[in-house]
Amino acid sequence: MDIFNNLFPGLYDWINALLHDWFKGAMPADVESVLVSAIMALIVAISAILFMVLMVLIMIWLERKNAARIQDRVGPNRVGPYGLLQPIADTIKMLIKEDIVPTNADKLVHLLAPLVAMAPAVLALAVVPFGKGMTPVDLNIGLLFMIAVGSIGVVGIFMAGYGSNNKYSLLGGMRGVAQVVSYEVPQVLTVVTVILLSGSMSLVKIVDAQGGWFGLQWNILALPVGLIAFVIFYICALAEVNRSPFDLIEGESEIVAGFFTEYSGMKWGLFYLAEYFNFFIVCMFGATLFLGGWQGPILPGWLWLIIKTYALVWLGMWIRMTLPRFRVDQLMKFAWKVLVPVALANLLLTSILIGVYNGIGF
Amino acid sequence: MTADQFLTNVVFFLLAAVALVGAIFAVTLKNLVRSALGLILSFMAVAGIYFVLEAEFIAIVQVLIYVGAISILILFAIMLTRALMSGAESSNNSQWIGAAAIAALLFGALGAIVLGTNWHAAQNALKGDLIVKLGTELVTTYVLPFEAVSLLLLAALIGAFVIARE
Numbered sequence: 280m281d282i283f284n285n286l287f288p289g290l291y292d293w294i295n296a297l298l299h300d301w302f303k304g305a306m307p308a309d310v311e312s313v314l315v316s317a318i319m320a321l322i323v324a325i326s327a328i329l330f331m332v333l334m335v336l337i338m339i340w341l342e343r344k345n346a347a348r349i350q351d352r353v354g355p356n357r358v359g360p361y362g363l364l365q366p367i368a369d370t371i372k373m374l375i376k377e378d379i380v381p382t383n384a385d386k387l388v389h390l391l392a393p394l395v396a397m398a399p400a401v402l403a404l405a406v407v408p409f410g411k412g413m414t415p416v417d418l419n420i421g422l423l424f425m426i427a428v429g430s431i432g433v434v435g436i437f438m439a440g441y442g443s444n445n446k447y448s449l450l451g452g453m454r455g456v457a458q459v460v461s462y463e464v465p466q467v468l469t470v471v472t473v474i475l476l477s478g479s480m481s482l483v484k485i486v487d488a489q490g491g492w493f494g495l496q497w498n499i500l501a502l503p504v505g506l507i508a509f510v511i512f513y514i515c516a517l518a519e520v521n522r523s524p525f526d527l528i529e530g531e532s533e534i535v536a537g538f539f540t541e542y543s544g545m546k547w548g549l550f551y552l553a554e555y556f557n558f559f560i561v562c563m564f565g566a567t568l569f570l571g572g573w574q575g576p577i578l579p580g581w582l583w584l585i586i587k588t589y590a591l592v593w594l595g596m597w598i599r600m601t602l603p604r605f606r607v608d609q610l611m612k613f614a615w616k617v618l619v620p621v622a623l624a625n626l627l628l629t630s631i632l633i634g635v636y637n638g639i640g641f
Numbered sequence: 642m643t644a645d646q647f648l649t650n651v652v653f654f655l656l657a658a659v660a661l662v663g664a665i666f667a668v669t670l671k672n673l674v675r676s677a678l679g680l681i682l683s684f685m686a687v688a689g690i691y692f693v694l695e696a697e698f699i700a701i702v703q704v705l706i707y708v709g710a711i712s713i714l715i716l717f718a719i720m721l722t723r724a725l726m727s728g729a730e731s732s733n734n735s736q737w738i739g740a741a742a743i744a745a746l747l748f749g750a751l752g753a754i755v756l757g758t759n760w761h762a763a764q765n766a767l768k769g770d771l772i773v774k775l776g777t778e779l780v781t782t783y784v785l786p787f788e789a790v791s792l793l794l795l796a797a798l799i800g801a802f803v804i805a806r807e
Binding site: 307309310312313314317385387388418419420423424426427428430431433434437438441449452453456457460463480 | 643644645648672674675678681697698701702704705708709710712713716717720770771772
């Protein structure tokens with residue numbers, strides 16, 4: 280299994296050595312090393328983004344199939360075997376659609392909004408430990424980085440809502456800002472619980488700390504605090520990426536399509552992509568923080584991370600198909616009167632338990 | 642200059658240019674929302690500069706506080722108080738002369754301080770996990786100011802609640 284575990288780091292080293300061989304002698308040594316590391320960083324970044332796009336294509340297919348199964352339908356089954364090529368057909372359809380911009384829109388803001396909405400997911404990729412030795416950037420405060428970039432996405436939603444010059448868009452944007460700001464609080468509190476359990480803010484060290492018991496000593500199994508923290512984190516994650524039952528910002532029965540009412544063609548497609556990107560990333564962080572990341576027996580690490588992430592993605596799809604949408608007032612009450620107090624109490628309990636364990640010498 | 646330093650300089654000047662352009666947008670644009678978005682651009686570029694200076698913690702806190710909290714707060718305030726699409730508003734009122742004078746004075750004072758101070762740079766690179774050190778210092782040596790700040794924030798929080806209830 281070592282071959283598979285070291286597949287990607289090995290590939291990295293091989294390309295790195297190859298580039299060094301190519302450029303050696305052609306330029307001064309310091310220029311050469313900077314050039315090679317810049318090219319390597321570019322390769323890592325592009326392959327991480329391509330990986331995400333592939334995952335999103337699979338997710339869109341999975342979402343449609345899942346929805347169909349739960350609603351007792353068959354789902355897409357015409358394009359390719361089991362409808363597997365349906366996302367590609369969807370993409371082509373979106374690319375050739377007309378791009379309509381409202382006359383009175385703030386054109387620049389309207390154009391930039393989908394890009395800003397994409398940014399956090401792409402930035403967050405930089406710190407994910409994909410496997411053993413497969414972290415693009417090992418920041419010692421990776422967790423804080425993840426929270427910080429997560430808070431940028433809402434700017435994109437606001438820009439879309441404002442830039443469209445449409446009252447439904449603006450309402451959707453305002454709901455989005457209020458919701459994301461509220462649900463960030465309990466989410467950060469549960470993340471602090473993880474920091475206490477692992478003793479570090481580096482995502483790599485957090486994953487390493489969950490490596491006991493043949494790779495099964497996951498934070499979620501640090502009962503009872505880990506499980507409570509995970510449940511709150513997951514609820515907040517769904518709210519953070521505006522998935523049902525928290526999809527008020529696009530609630531089609533109330534405000535047409537919310538913040539992207541006025542978007543069409545590939546700009547709309549970018550919002551769609553951003554939603555799935557963000558959802559996948561947040562599930563990946565859930566898997567990393569609570570389900571042991573790439574730790575696991577027998578199978579290679581990166582495969583474990585993908586399996587765990589898809590388990591969380593699938594859970595989200597199940598919830599989406601099962602639960603009705605929140606009302607706005609319920610949404611805020613739930614965040615501030617249920618999640619925040621429970622998360623705070625859980626944090627306190629974690630500190631006490633860790634103090635007691637350390638006291639009796641575990 | 643080695644290639645490494647050259648690259649650092651190029652990135653630094655690019656980010657500095659973006660920060661300045663964002664700042665100019667923030668003060669000159671007539672549309673308030675666009676000004677706020679320009680401010681966000683500037684904040685992000687400054688965070689990038691912190692990354693170039695290898696101060697990751699400051700950079701991330703910059704994004705978290707300035708982009709994630711303060712800018713969102715500004716956008717929220719604009720959203721709730723203005724007729725958003727009313728378009729251009731004059732960014733001047735009758736007090737602009739006084740404001741300009743005070744701003745110039747502040748700029749002069751800050752510039753004098755920055756140029757006149759003998760900055761103590763650490764001669765040797767600090768070793769170990771700096772975040773751990775920072776945290777330890779905060780809750781040992783500087784625990785009193787730290788607690789005072791928490792108390793102040795708590796008071797502000799309660800004050801906000803009281804105002805909101807009225």
